[in-house]
Amino acid sequence: MGLLALAIAPGIAICIFIYVKDKYNKEPLGLLVFSFILGMAAIIPAIIIQLALTRPVEKMMGEGLFYTAVYSFIIVALSEEISKYVMVRYFAYRRKAFDDPFDGIIYAIMVGMGFATLENIGYVYQHGFLTGITRMFLSVPAHATFAVLMGYHIGLAKFDPANRKKYLVLAVFWPVFFHGTFDFFLFLGKTWLHFGGAVVSFIVAVRLSLKLIRRKQEISRNHHEGIDTITGNHHSVF
Numbered sequence: 001m002g003l004l005a006l007a008i009a010p011g012i013a014i015c016i017f018i019y020v021k022d023k024y025n026k027e028p029l030g031l032l033v034f035s036f037i038l039g040m041a042a043i044i045p046a047i048i049i050q051l052a053l054t055r056p057v058e059k060m061m062g063e064g065l066f067y068t069a070v071y072s073f074i075i076v077a078l079s080e081e082i083s084k085y086v087m088v089r090y091f092a093y094r095r096k097a098f099d100d101p102f103d104g105i106i107y108a109i110m111v112g113m114g115f116a117t118l119e120n121i122g123y124v125y126q127h128g129f130l131t132g133i134t135r136m137f138l139s140v141p142a143h144a145t146f147a148v149l150m151g152y153h154i155g156l157a158k159f160d161p162a163n164r165k166k167y168l169v170l171a172v173f174w175p176v177f178f179h180g181t182f183d184f185f186l187f188l189g190k191t192w193l194h195f196g197g198a199v200v201s202f203i204v205a206v207r208l209s210l211k212l213i214r215r216k217q218e219i220s221r222n223h224h225e226g227i228d229t230i231t232g233n234h235h236s237v238f
Contacts, residue, residue, distance in 0.1 A: 001104035003124050003125055003128075003129065004121065004123055004124075004125075006129065006133070006136070006151050007117070007121040007123075007124040007125070007132055007174040008117055008120075008121070009114075009119045009136070010120070010135070010136045010140040010177075011113040011114070011116050011117035011140055012113075012117070012143070012212040013138070014109065014113055014140070014141065014144045015032075015036065015109060015110060015113050018105065018106060018109045018144075018213075019032070019106070019209075021102075021213060021217065022100075022102055022103075022106050022220075023220075024100065024102070024125060024220050024221060025099065025100045025102075025105070025107075025201075025220070026101075026105055027097055028097055029238065030094065031095060031097055031107075032106070032107075032110050033106050033110075034110070035087070035088075035091065035110035036089075036093055036110045036113060037071070037113070037114060038087040038091055038111055038114065039084060039111035039112060039113060039114020039115040039116075039117075039118075040115065040117070041084070041087070041108065041114075041116040042080075042083040042084050042111065042114070042115050042119040043115055043118050043119060044085050045081040045083045045086075046079045047077075047176070047208065049075070049079035049083075050075055050076060050079055052146055053074075053075050053079075054071070054075055057070060057075065058071075059072070059120040059214050060128045061092040062063060062205075064128060065188075068184060068187050068188055069180075069184060071187065072180045072181075072184035072187055073176065073177075073180030073183075073184065074180075076178050076179075076183055076227070077175075077176045077179035077180035077181070077183060078172075078180075079171055080115070080179065081146060081150065081176045081179055082172060083115075084108070084112055084115055084146075084147070084150065084175075085154075085171060085172050085175075086153065087111045088104075088107050088108050088111050088154055089152065089154065089168070091153060092107035092108075092110075092111075092227065093107075093158060097156065098158060099164075100220050101155045101156070101158075101219040101237065102155065102216045102217060102219070102220040103158075103221050104148070104150075104151035104152060104153070104154035104155025104156070104158060104216075105148055105152055105155060105213060105216055106151070107151060107154075108114075108146060108147040108148070108150045108151025108154060109147045109148065109151060110145060111142065111146070112143050112144060112147030112150070113122035113140075113143070114145065116140045116143035116144070119143075120132075120135055120139070120140055123135060123139075137221075138198075138202060141202070141206065142178075142182055142202050143207065144209070145178065145205035145206055145208070145209040146175040146178060146179050146204070146205070148170045148171070148209035148212055148213060149171075149174040149175045149176070149178065149205070149208070149209065149212070150174070151171075152171075152173035152212045152216060153167045153168070153174070154168065154171045155169070155216060157221055167183075178201060178204075178205045179223060181201040182198050182201045182202055182205070183196035183199035184197075184200075185201065186198045197214045
């Protein structure tokens with residue numbers, strides 16, 4: 001029971017944190033919970049893709065730096081972020097409740113934390129308490145930063161039809177980039193240098209995510225005050 005609580009706690013804490021940050025138009029709890037469940041379900045297609053591609057790609061390329069990059073960015077990061085993206089884009093995005101620029105981040109976080117929580121349960125039960133502590137401060141929050149990057153751009157797409165396609169592409173590209181970079185250093189080796197590379201990419205993603213959350217809160221406030229502030233590329237930090 002203690003391991004289960006340890007595995008679940010970080011994802012739930014992040015969900016609560018982002019829910020509190022939604023100051024102007026709270027989302028229906030039922031939709032948030034269902035989004036969390038969809039995030040858990042998103043693990044299934046991600047695992048199927050990874051199982052289908054890992055061995056053939058490894059056999060074709062052999063082990064090495066390039067294979068590690070392909071495995072990190074394409075097989076793992078792309079499969080997982082696409083699976084999460086589909087849940088946000090084809091469920092939450094289409095709901096009437098998605099009526100605020102901040103909502104993209106809210107729903108993406110719920111999906112991302114559902115995914116990360118179920119994944120975390122598996123890791124913690126397999127590897128134990130120390131793994132749970134490490135992932136509490138690194139891997140689960142990393143998934144949250146990927147979700148913020150995704151949700152920020154999905155929110156822009158919802159309220160900026162002229163640039164919708166571009167923002168939806170960025171909603172996948174940036175999470176895959178940071179997810180792949182984070183995993184690449186972890187998969188590359190087990191030295192402190194490799195771990196440090198993953199931590200640096202994580203810190204950059206955290207700082208960027210907090211910046212995007214503050215920016216979305218400002219956009220949301222202006223949205224509810226009747227001020228149109230979403231114009232072209234102005235709100236993209238990329």
